[in-house]
Amino acid sequence: MVDNVGVHFGGVSALDGLSFSIEEGQLAALIGPNGAGKTTLFNVVSRIYEASEGAVTFDGRDLLAMPAHSIAELGVGRTFQNLALVPGLTVLENVMVGAHSRSSGGFWSAILRFPQAAEERRVATRAHEILERLSLDHLAGRPCAGLPYGTLKRIEFARALAGKPRLLMLDEPASGLTHGEVDELGALIRQIRDEFDLTVLLVEHHMSMVMAISEKIVVMDLGTKIAEGDPAAVRDDPAVISAYLGAST
Amino acid sequence: MTSTGPRWVRYASGAVMAVVLVALPFMFPAFRVNQFVTWMCLAVAAAGLNLLTGFNGQISVGHGALYGLGAYTAAILVTDSGWPMLATPVAAAAVCFVAGVVIGLPALRIKGLYLALVTLAVATLFPALVEQFSSLTGGSSGLSLVVPQDDCPRGRPECPVRWESPIDGLASDQWRYFVFLAVTVVMFIVVANIVRSRTGRSLVAIRDNEVAAEASGVNVSRAKILTFGTSAAIAGVGGAMLALNNGRVNPTSFTLLVSIYLLVAVVVGGAATIVGPAVGTVVAGLFNDVIAPELPGRFENAAPVILGVLLVIQMLLAPNGIVGQIRDLQARIAARRHGGDPGGQTGHLATPGGTGTEPEDLGSASGT
Ligand SMILES: Nc1ncnc2c1ncn2[C@@H]1O[C@H](COP(=O)(O)OP(=O)(O)O)[C@@H](O)[C@H]1O
């Protein structure tokens, strides 16, 4: 899926010849110390960053040839490490924005209102369902501003699901959560993957969660892959251990 | 977008507003009623600007020019091409839509202050353009609208625009008031419908977080351009209304000051609220047309300064504008009643430019 991708900022190589692939339906984790390039990869896939070389293939299509706004429609959804919600909209409306690529209607039909009424109801109903599933529906009418960090991350999760993705990329969904909540979220991600038929690419620093739910782990450091495999194999890999020890000192 | 207070409050305030609007022309002399109609024209233009600046976060200091373009379009079509008067706002909308799209093109590359500068240039250029094409526009002496009518005085085939009331007991100024009120209400409903739709949500998403909007599948460039066009079209309708109301157009009516006036109306009334631009226009109109002329002679020239000071005070006390402030207050009361915390300052739509969540993934994402 990801083939030899490179991203360079000035002299810094954020990604350097990164290649790996994940299979349909897999719950894969992408881990590595801070600055390894995990978020950068997400941004390449979302077409926010331009890759200077390499290819990202999803479903046989070259994502890097697509404009940024088409990525959602192709079935790739994501959340952001540093929250990218819309503070000017309510929780429900944020989730409805997530369904943008799965709904229709422009200026003209909006002016008349009635051509979109049924569609609006459908999108709102589905947004409520997703919020319900993530135990957020009681917040539907609230503006996003002022809600706790963990809740906002979960709203982003809901927004991404509203786009009916087949590949969902989660960038540190557990940050700001307590230990108990992290375990709960891990279980939830797994359930959601099954219920929504997703392929999940998870970036997360909580190793207990990563080890517990991932079927495959890709370990990165300094923009390159240093290990890849199932949780047990990766845990004992000497390169991984040294990268993590090196990073923490 | 978000419900503003309990339903009965909304219905009650709507009913009160409707009664006041209907009663006004019966309570004031004709020259005041005429002023109210002028305010309606400005309010429509401000509503158009609000769609762009309030909801979509693109600042335009050039909407006075689009307002003017709409006015000239209507004037020329009525006078030179003999169009029926009430068809001209539609044509003005079309012409201004195209102009808005063209002006909006640079907005794809530039934002904020730079965009303000480009639109500022448009605003300053407009009167010069009018002079340039004087054979069409009448140049600096302006253009009087004339329409073919059967009953023109002294047997001439054409004469100035008149608003003859077809209803007994309704004076012509009152009749005109209601015609223009109907157009104004329609235009505000148009804006409200856009804002409360999938399109409207995407506009706010672009304003607050472009990256997130794009990742959700919003074609940001396309939406921005179309918003510019639609906003210009609505301002053009306001301009056409003004031309039909005044019966003449002058380049001096569409200077940079008008652009600024429209921005003030949006900000004072409440950016990114539906009725904010109307409220702001009324407040600014009250000051300019009602209070300022009453100032003692010594202070007459000080009117702009006084308005400026009032603006600063308002920015300090109610930065979200009058309507925005009322809504925040309602939200706070509702939150208290439900026992929850008020959620800090309720972000809502009233913060063009967006607060908080910037796409920090774009910055130095050191990541934690
Ligand atoms: N927009 C940017 N401009 C310059 N450098 C960047 C930018 N985004 C990321 N980087 C750099 O790329 C490297 C990888 O960052 P990132 O992908 O955020 O790491 P991770 O998510 O794995 O913690 C870091 O050295 C970071 O400073």
Ligand SMILES: [Mg+2]
């Ligand atoms: Mg990161």
